[in-house]
Amino acid sequence: MSETFFNRSAQETLDELHTSPSGLSTAEAESRTKTFGPNKLSEGRKKSVAVVFLEQFKDLLVVILTIAAIISLLSGESESTIVIFAVLLLNAVLGTVQYVKAEKSLESLKAMSSPVARVIRDGARLEIPSQEVVPGDILLLEAGDLVVADGRILENFSLKVNESSLTGESESVDKTADAIPSEKVALGDQINMVFSGSLVTYGRATVVVTSTGMGTELGKIASLMNQTQQRKTPLQTSLDNFSKKLAVIILAVCVVVFMLSVFRSHMPVLDSLMFAVALAVAAIPEALSSIVTIVLAMGTQKMARQNAVIKDLKAVESLGAVSVICSDKTGTLTQNRMCPQKIYADGRLTSCEDYDLTNDAQRLLLKIALLASDATTDENAGTSIGDPTEVALVQIGDSFGIEESTYRSQHPRLRELPFDSDRKLMSTLHELEKVPTLLTKGALDVMLERSNWIYTTDGILPMTDEKRSEIINTNRSLSEEGLRVLAFAYRELPGVRDLSIEDENDFVFVGLISMIDPPRPESVQAVADAKRGGIRTVMITGDHKITATAIARQVGIFEDGDIAVEGVELDAMTDAELDEKLPRISVYARVSPEHKIRIVDAWQRQGRIVSMTGDGVNDAPALKKADIGVAMGITGTEVSKDAASMILTDDNFATIVKAVINGRNIYANIKNAIQFLLSGNTAGILCVLYASLMALPVPFAPVHLLFINLLTDSLPAIAIGMEPSRRGLLNQPPRNPKEPILNGSLLKRIVSQGLLIAVATMAAFYLGHQTGSAMLASTMAFATLTLARLFHGFNCRGDESIFRLKFGTNKYSLMAFFGGVLLLAAVLFIPGLNTLFLVAPLSMTQIGQIILLAFLPTLIIQIVKVITDRQHGSVVTGKATLSDD
Template identity: 60%
Template sequence: MNKPNQIWQRAGKDLLDSLQSGPQGLTTKEAQQRLEKYGPNELQEGGKKSGIRIFLEQFADFLVIILIVAAVISAVLGDVESMVVILAVITMNAILGTVQTIKAEASLDSLKQMSAPTAKVVRDGKTIQIPGRDVVPGDIVVLEAGDAVCADGRLLESASLKTAESALTGESLPVEKEETPIEAEDVPLGDRKNMVFSGTFVTYGRGRFLVTGTGMETEMGKIASLLKTTSEKKTPLQVSLDNFGKKLSIGILVLCAILFAVSVLVRGENVMSAFLFAVALAVAAIPEALSSIVTIVLSFGTRKMAKEHAIIRKLQAVEGLGSVSVICSDKTGTLTQNKMTVRQLYVGGRVIPAAQADFKDPIQEPLLRAALLCSDATVNEQGEIGDPTETALVRLGEDFGFDELDVREHWPRLGELPFDSDRKLMSTLHQFSGGYMLMTKGAVDVLLDRTLLGPGEREEIERVNQSFSEQGLRVLAFACRRMETMEVSLEDENNLLFLGLIAMMDPPREESKQAVAECIAAGIRPVMITGDHVVTASAIAKEIGILTPGTEAVEGAVVEKMSEEELKEFVPKVSVYARVSPEHKIRIVRAWQEKGALVAMTGDGVNDAPALKQADIGVAMGITGTEVAKDAAAMVLTDDNFATIVQAVKNGRNVYANIRRSIQFLLSGNTAGILTVLYASLMALPVPFAAVHLLFINLLTDSLPAIALGLEPHNDRVMHDKPRPRSEGILTKPFLLSVGLEGLVIAAATIIAFHLGLNYGGQAAGATMAFSTLCLSRLFHGFNCKAAEPVIFTRKFWNNKPLLAAFAVGTLLLVAVLAIPVLEELMQAVALPWTLGLAIPGLAIGSMLVIQLLKAIRTGFGRKP
């Protein structure tokens, strides 16, 4: 037989010997030497980048570099205004990016803060209290109820010890601990009953454990390592904007090179003059306001979401969440209430829903009274104290008017046999009807062996118990017996009278079922990933609609045995993963990502942090969530409500649609300007714009309407669409077609205006007409960009107040330029007769009507609601 090599397989004495420790603990000298050898009991972190370095790295972007070059050229050409605008925009974005990066790197700091600050250890045969960071392997640590566990270790003693491990394993109930070795070699973290782990805490009982791992060698340390090695993903908006910036800049440079060649070779212009005009056009054509507009739109989106209980820690997460196709959700505290609740009773030979419990019913009353009396929990205005299972029993009484204090005062406890993990029973003795009554609760199979049952009665109880278990319910059995004396012993827990069964569950949130249904309707696949048992997880998943016919529920052990390629093909079949480790969560998320899905991961515990960071969008719980989870996440739910995620998805999709509107407005308008210049060059006509015209258009008629379109009112229709493919960027073929057609229509109106001006008064009048028509056409074009279908003559045309304001401001400024002599001279414009003046709004409105007609043709003349 092989010698046990896992910590949980080995006997306590064997481990003490191997760590050169003993019942008296380490000596002070030995502890100091080990502290120097192993280092302090705290989580380490890699070298951090300085704030300056993070700031400078924000400029390592192709579009940003192009804009910096453009700013320098603008300064050389004397266009100081453009240089200031460009540098201000990219500096602002760099500052925002730096702040976000620094916040994102706070995960390890939060992990360190979770370590227990102090610990009671045995040194030189005496129990002393020391800082938690000074605990070393080989130390014997004393645990009592309420203590935080400072390190990983093997239990040497356990007196009804229970620890809450939900933050580490996802297990919703405190775990009963025992000191006996476990024979199996492969044991999931949640089933290592003879071990305790750093970052957990004691809810019941007492014990002692031998420290086997400190600092980075603990399970929490492994999570910290995962956080350091896990890379954060860019959202689709980041990826598409990166690609968009490169394509846009290259395209503009190519167009400017063509323009330069035409000017020199066809028109015979001076090489330097042609070069300077081409560069100036490139500066004007690159929408340097794009990044800031996108940031502003995202910022407004975050404000709206904050009012709806979703705090965004990273701006791009607004859009990223809107395109999520898979949500991997923790169960405990996320889909469920993280509170045990009684669901069913079995008493008097029948199953009774908890809502129909009746303390006045003489058949039910003994069971319900025993449940309340045989419990150490209390529920009051200050909260709940005690084991969640026992608090559920007390709450059952409170809900139906069976006051805890009144019952316990009427039937005072005179003695008890505390719960023991070996016998799996707890008994309390009470004064009762002139005598004494022993109330006993415990595991169903154990208690049935000690009760007096009639023929077939046990089989019926076991059948009901099996039915409860298949529903994922935790079942406790209750019994009693009369006593002649106040002296009680373990032998008295025999020959009991069976009272009934009480089945309970951590129930799903009321909103979860509807939220899951909305996710599915929106093409989003919800997946439950939990550390809880597979039966319990499956029951919850079925109830809320996650576990559907054709999908499976599996345990983490199944994932453990699979290769990455096997898991990639397996994940679409699975809706529930139970008894999983942090490593399993990351592998599942990565497998979905390899399938092309954009994955959101929700969670609240330390064990969720690596997967929250690995996921495209990490969503942490704000109330029950640990600081680790919050810092690793891109979004935090302040109400811990899964339904808030659905609203966040809706907001994200609307924000992305608004960003597309802004980009479409900018690109189609810039396209119109470039086409007008190219037309004039190819036709050997005078330059249609002065440099100051391009600057006016660039700074005023670009930014205000684009920002206003980013604030377009949200609608529910976006939830009828499927998520965008992960690989789909902003520059889709339909999008480019719309930009090209709309730019061409506006350019046509501008060219007509240019010819009218040329015919009237030469180059100056032609430039004034082209400039004015392009400005006003772009202002009207803002209404075209509101939707893919026609909006004219509908309420949607008027429902964006910021856009109406931007139109009014832009129009007034244009009128001022054409009507005020000082501004005319500054803007290099000339006075126009009233007939040409009327042609400007006529052409601008005409371009809008043509584009609206094109939209009607494209959508079949049908308007969506």
């Protein structure tokens, strides 16, 4: 940008953009959208479909298959070569389709969590998607906002902006609305501009948008979410490492099989090599990584439908191991819909329904409440914009027919000191009856320290210890009812001037207004469900300890024997003292960002997986520190959303518990899919090893193994990955994150079930071999192994028997079974295909033997499960209470 751009007045900027402080008209905004396009940054260089398709052929499996195809071609088996290349092509097409679908899925998730912007158009304040912002829009910024476009500051109220995304400097920069000297421009000190991608950390400002999208200083820098797009999850990395180790073992087995085939079975070397390669293809669970990806993708889509947008796939895995949820109170456990309840003024406590505007103290209290607030409401549309606490204050005025915007125009704001969590106050300067008056609202403890006077109908009186005690006791009684209390005061100034925090002293105390944010009805059940699942819920809030404890007791977080502590008490504890008291502390009140990080760290020291919720700028460090950072999608700032790994689009605590259930279910489904794939592969390996050791003909042709491994295996495995959540998941303790996915019990099941299928397969082989036809024996073994693995898909749906799981609860498993049966039938009976897949004709008796032997392993496994169910009193199944779609 040129020097002259920065060294100009606000009016010159507006003139160049042909707009005004009242904002663009809707028609002009639409016209500029067509001219400038949507306000989007480049999302990086995406791979073309052709490149993605070609990348599918880089896999180790593809190399092995290609070798197998070449060997098959050299041995004169052109049919096998055709089958192998057809399978490779099909696999590449499916992989490409999956990539394209994943890209679309990511786009939809980005859209759900993309920022919104507050603008002025046609003189009205609106909230619009950030991509609809155009040059000339009047942008309203406040603490916590992500700047969505470059702009020139028109009005500045103590604005500080973090521009680390642009400059790399982590410290916030002070901004001004003044034109800057040319020598400052040379130094790059562009303090009268804000830039896209920067974060507002303090104050607020009015900005005219000068450029959007690719025209901004960030230009082609990718959006924040793109950083996680290509990253593999720990589970995928673990499975990839496991697959590599397994591949080495299997290749060693294949060498043994090759040697036995050549020297004991006297099979031709080329045929032996072809068979060994095919065995490697069959034994390596190459579908495992893609199935894990599919299951995770399905899980994230389900969570998105249930209002939990997953930004980082690692969160899906970690969710299943969460054992502590540190939850904010406002909007998460409560409705974030403050309703005015009681007021205290002139020494009297009354309900808001009995508000008396003829009382001077109560009238002044309402005046301060309306003027020292920024919220607006539209009674006709039933909508409101602003902080819920300030909305409740405006609602009091609405009940008397007082239009806040009209009232504020009669008493315009001359200066202000924005709310600050350290000061716990907000002050605005107005002229009331031609006297410059500072109106202040904030926390009672801070306000009382700064109040030397009290307003009554008898006049302004000195603040005595007796009056101070009366106010404190009133505040305590209101807080014990779970009410949030704000204090209001004023101070007359000698003239209109710039304000400083030193002005917030020597107040005249006016009164209190209390309001309630009622608990969400579903929060009580969600906290109970979390407790049943072995998950500890802790409330961390900036509210007063008494108020927080009252709400925590209502929702079931705080019980007899529990402790509530404030930030100052936490500061006084050593780490050892905190570790000792940690299990009994259920409520943390009046905490700072540093306290939140310390609380999370204390739980993590005890080996717990911690989820932390937050919505403000000051929550971001703790969200990053937690294993699962959860941001609020409705009330959350863009800073908190950027720091989090999951965003709640409904700001509801119950959604976190749903996500935990889904996380546990996804992990269980992945384990079950692994059990299915590896037990089936084990059966194939055992059959080949047995035949080689006994000098029998090979039980399977290479095309048989390819058919089983690449077609009939994938369908049941994906269906297993889509098994619905069940209530039993909440009756189990959280998963130990250090436990390997292939633990001892899973390995035992894989080997034992694989052995059962292998025995049934070799029994079919012997029945066919009795006729003297090696081809018939191979056909019966192939058909039995394929069908047995299709039946086995039902065994791997869960730990309970199929009678408890019910056939109809997972329609995909039925579809996968019948799809696999149809594919097998096509290979066995359709002329041309039976020749291509080297299968012999089967009699009805032999078909019956195949079906019986294939079903026998599943029958045995199900009998064992039924006995186990009865012995252990298996839990009631069905969809989990909180995870229904």
